[in-house]
Amino acid sequence: GEHRAKAERMFSLMDGFLKNDPISLQKDILHHVEYTVARSRFSFDDFEAYQALSHTIRDRLIERWHDTHIFFKRTKPKRLYFLSLEFLMGRSLSNSVINLGIQDQCAEALNQLGFEFEVVAEQEGDAALGNGGLARFSACQMDSLATLDYPAWGYGLRYEYGLFRQIIVDGFQHEQPDYWLNFGNPWEIARIHVTYEVKFYGTVEEVEMNGDKQKIWIPGETVEAVAYDNPIPGYGTRNTINLRLWAAKPSSKFDLEAYNTGDYINSVVNRQRAETISNVLYPDDRSHQGKELRLKQQYFFVSASLQDIMRRFKEEHTNFDELPEKVALHLNDTHPSLSIAEVMRMLVDEEHLNWNKAWDIVCKIFSFTTHTMVAEGLEKIPVDLLGSLLPRHLEILYEINHHFMEELKERIGLDYSRLSQMSIVEEGAVKSIRMANLSIVCSHTVNGVSKLHLETLKTKTFKDFYGLWPEKFQCKTNGVTQRRWIVVSNPSLRDLISKWLGTEAWIRDPDILSGLRDHVDNADFHLEWKMVKRINKMRLAEYIEAMSGVKVSLDAMFDVQVKRIHEYKRQLLNIFGIIHRYNCLKNMDKDSRRKVVPRVCIIGGKAAPGYEMAKKIIKLCHAVAEKINNDTDIGDLLKLVFIPDYNVSVAELVMPGADLSQHLSTAGNEASGTGNMKFLMNGCLLLATEDGSTVEIIEEIGADNLFLFGAKVDEVADLRENGVSNLAPLQNASPLKVPLQFVRILRMVRDGYFGHKDYFKTLCDSVEAANDYYLLGTDFMSYLEAQAAADKTFVNQEKWTRMSILSVAGSGRFSSDRTIQDYAESTWKINPCRCPL
Amino acid sequence: GEHRAKAERMFSLMDGFLKNDPISLQKDILHHVEYTVARSRFSFDDFEAYQALSHTIRDRLIERWHDTHIFFKRTKPKRLYFLSLEFLMGRSLSNSVINLGIQDQCAEALNQLGFEFEVVAEQEGDAALGNGGLARFSACQMDSLATLDYPAWGYGLRYEYGLFRQIIVDGFQHEQPDYWLNFGNPWEIARIHVTYEVKFYGTVEEVEMNGDKQKIWIPGETVEAVAYDNPIPGYGTRNTINLRLWAAKPSSKFDLEAYNTGDYINSVVNRQRAETISNVLYPDDRSHQGKELRLKQQYFFVSASLQDIMRRFKEEHTNFDELPEKVALHLNDTHPSLSIAEVMRMLVDEEHLNWNKAWDIVCKIFSFTTHTMVAEGLEKIPVDLLGSLLPRHLEILYEINHHFMEELKERIGLDYSRLSQMSIVEEGAVKSIRMANLSIVCSHTVNGVSKLHLETLKTKTFKDFYGLWPEKFQCKTNGVTQRRWIVVSNPSLRDLISKWLGTEAWIRDPDILSGLRDHVDNADFHLEWKMVKRINKMRLAEYIEAMSGVKVSLDAMFDVQVKRIHEYKRQLLNIFGIIHRYNCLKNMDKDSRRKVVPRVCIIGGKAAPGYEMAKKIIKLCHAVAEKINNDTDIGDLLKLVFIPDYNVSVAELVMPGADLSQHLSTAGNEASGTGNMKFLMNGCLLLATEDGSTVEIIEEIGADNLFLFGAKVDEVADLRENGVSNLAPLQNASPLKVPLQFVRILRMVRDGYFGHKDYFKTLCDSVEAANDYYLLGTDFMSYLEAQAAADKTFVNQEKWTRMSILSVAGSGRFSSDRTIQDYAESTWKINPCRCPL
């Protein structure tokens, strides 16, 4: 009665949903200008327009977020919780208006207010809460989860400082902290009352409880986690899921000790430090070995997320037996793997389940994806560190291992070598916990991120585990979302595709892209296709000129290698190739030069701040660029530019504008790679080794449609050891595996042809003869051949365009929609749960 | 043409101003619930209602703020900039809706949504960016400046941690950091683009510039200041002025050094610490001697504010000669006095004015108020510290002093003793800058905060300066705003006053309050007056019970002493008086007890964390309370409660509910006091020494209408030295100045009657015989007599009520409106500038 009357009143006071016609949008924008941004509607600039529009969109996201949330609560589906320490979201505005289906209306609304959508959208800074591939893949997966209506939540950390900004001074990388929140973040909703205490340190005590002995943890330090919700709208659906990021905040908890040192000011300052310490993203994309701070971040994240998840479960269910039917926990690499010990602790210490029962449940809820290719990259946590920071968790880990070892002995006998290899605890100089072994033991599914990767896992990295539990091992090749990587970043291509396919359905159903094959020989299509590429090259050329002052010709082949700088990714091979090209050009007569395809070589990427070799590669790139770009004799025939501060937004600009992209990892080192897929989607041809997911791209589009080179994964070990390939012993029998060209280039660098002789010495050493772990010398000739093939093909624009079309046509398989559907069906066992309109 | 058409379009898209009828308010509240708080309109709690209502009010404040701003920009009046390191604003919601004149509409709107205004308003936390009297006075002045339409801006610091929260455990004070921003702050507008760089450290170099030698400062560290604007609405006017608070934020400035130490994570963490370090309010309300952090805060504040002020001036004017006609800078105590050196630096080093010209201007723009009574309390900054943090400023200070000394020698000759006393530089063990001397030398006006205070300044503290520049010295007795201290905090009294005065005009014109004298003998008025007091006592009694569990009788006299805990404020005298009362009661027979006026003694206040003696006073209060409150023999005849965490909101509750309030500072120690004025406004009788502004209260309401006691300011020095008063040598000739009662009570505490014998020893020592610097012993008998007089009067409720009415009737003079008008006319020379409706 009364309740109902009140509800009706509340309803009557507001219209239904916010309206999306251009006039309503303008009103909302102006309202936000005046009352949120607190400027005047008669005078606001592009950035303020961005803020106002973003808040206008935010309002709409909140509506959908809320409806989705209520719908999930009501229907109680099994939920997936995607746990990842990194999400590389980039910008949100364009993505949101596209997924909400109100892009045109927004553009018109802005237009009528005297603004341009593109310019306004460029005001947004990147949310760069991650390092590279793994982190961007997490973001793509969130987009797919939302679009495919899966009842999923993401959990992560709200670093105050995202990935450092790269600044180049005199060709050297410098790192600037990225305080991305300085200008506000309209894309998050602060949930000031959703907070949890996270505990650290302290001791473990044994108590009697109902006659049983029970361990309890008496923690020594408390930090509070507060939730920030980031709505993730799906495309073509009302579903808008949540990415919940945790921030550390000062605990309002009674904590007398901390302040009663007599020196109030210093106590507060020290405390403040403890609380904000979890707020810097670690800038290493490959390893996180044994840093206390990093461990603190991991547990802070794990503890807050699991408290939240368990609270939600317990609100709806009373029996933990139901947990595996209602909750799937996904470990995105081993960074969140402390979750396993934490859930055990919660079930055993707090919910008083017995160990075996708890373990049974835990083994049914976790799945795990490893992104690591080589055993040395696997995360280990020193026992000393863990025992001090999380004493109870260490005990639990020991107990898990004890049970596992017992079981193992029964199954494989007393094979001590294998037992010690498979043990979760690594004995040795620094006794450590092997996070991957823990994750494999406990997860019902262990996923590799490409077929090649899975094969390596089965046959090498986790051979013994595969022998034990073959059914656990699955391949889920990574993917990327065509919403961001075509629709947002390449609107011209989007229109072209839709026009020729006669539908936009590919935006939700990427397999439809294969329909482009029907038009692969259509001349009109070719013409339009080339025009789109040219438009995108123009945008990229403008950016290059603005960033580096180098003017580039649109007729040149835009050849791009953008990704984190790593020895295994072999940017050095690219640079050596460029030096080679330069040498060739210098030695050519005018006539020969006229036949040369002009090149713009574009390199971009960040080096981890402590990774000296990677930083030297960046400097070498600049040194070579300086030489080449200032050589008037060479002119437009060859340019080399380094694009600083490579991030998601730069990628969105670079990929559509690239003709050729390079993926040069020594075979067997790149677990999947996703950059290759993004270039593929943008009709850029690949020049690549047969590594990671490229192998599947070859399967999909055929080896003719990309430029392959280099040693194959099976040859690498032999090549390293013997300097010969086991596969082609006759061809490659010469003990002098390094070609003369390579040696000569190496000598040029060594001798200071590009200056900085001393500085480059160790870099040169690292690829010299027997030191050449990543086989640059070995692969060099093959690399040059592939480059020559690319040059040759580029002259034949019809062939090139055909290959480009077929690349896009084959890219559907590399949509994260496919990845996610696969995960949902065969790993997480979750079903779509579509919120009604 | 086009411009006009666009403006019309912008206009037509939104209605004019936001509407304030209850239905419009409800719609806005629900809108904010859904889209700002991101909750559902069907389910939100009191706190969320507070957030939504606050945002609704904020929208309206922004409108007015904006119009006022534009109006000032257009009319270009001379502006006052009020510089203060502390503002004790308390809560904002009630104050805002009252000043906006929409209290009833808001209450009705909430009501219809199922909420109560009072309950919702209680959700707000205090903004406690200050320590005590000085800080709350700053807040009162902002309210008066807005109400009186003055073109003024306040500048301050946005401490992330306000004044610590006081928590009592076992009777001991513990300090908890007050992270007041944890739950968001709707009352501020982040001006993310209004930022300035603030520099520290470094060196000074001499350069040639147009043939002249010029000093320039090469700073070593940069921090960024970002503006947060807090709209301050006037009452009965559209004028809404700005309180701009600065927060430190990470500088996005190119600062390679800081990050190229190789250890990126640690660099960021250290940097973060440097940036947040300015964000803790120092919890000492009386002295800030030589702490680097504090100095950093001061300069951070000064630099950001002056950059902002100068930018604004330069936008409108080109000639610095106009500065004194357009800008008044007020130094609220010496905390912002580095401004003097900073303006000199800006004019000389940056604007290239010559020294004398610059000095001439500077001397015309600064005014200064000192809140300090005793010379030892004056702020000094060690030269070493200043020279390292602000090397160029130190040079400038030396030069200012050099010129001043030269001038002084001409005027007073080579009187080295006087010269060294008046010098801005103090030689001695720690060579220091005397901030008060600096401020006096440079300011055109030096203000005391009460007549008594000014007298002391003239005759003692700044005697020599007064001799030199008598015209500079002015008295501006402090005041408090009746909007907060009656209208917000005591709505029943507000209604009663308006009813009997027949007008609400006193809310803008406090002198009208004297009209209450016409009804001072009206019996109906008395009845209603007593009823109002009883209602307020009821509220207070409920609070006391909730906080301390002690039930108190409404028939008892509520006797309150709330203020910072200080030896000079003599809470100990109060406690000794209570012990005395307890002893008397214990010794009484039943009959005599029946005639005793029951008392509820209420003490509240924070002790600076490092102030041991003050902390012992708090503990003693609890120890005595424990004894008394648990003595069933005494029952309701005497209760003692300590109200923890005294702050503005507690004051708003306590003052209306008090019958009697105590202001016990040893004469000559309290420069003004404002607590006394607030109690006065709430019809609470004062029991006080003749100190600070109490002297003027006596002038205004007559000595009969309050309970006075104790040594007068002229007697104190002699009493201290000789144990006798110079004024009454005959009466007080006994060398045994300390009465037996006092000695006995002291002995009880010493002997452990209240426990904690060892802990209280130093406290007892401090008031023993010759140590008794604050003359507790000397004043004790007189104090008891005043207490007896209060008891006696309380029995005569008619007389008491009369006195109470006359207190309120005389409180108009103590409105900050009067203070501000006085400052505006005789110090700042600014005129009202009323924004049209």
Ligand SMILES: Cc1ncc(COP(=O)(O)O)c(C=O)c1O
């Ligand atoms: C809304 C608004 N208007 C105007 C201004 C500029 O005002 P001023 O130049 O007086 O600082 C600001 C900056 O504070 C602002 O935020």
Ligand SMILES: Cc1ncc(COP(=O)(O)O)c(C=O)c1O
């Ligand atoms: C919270 C607070 N602290 C301190 C003071 C200053 O009180 P007094 O002037 O009695 O020292 C006041 C003034 O009322 C106040 O509100």
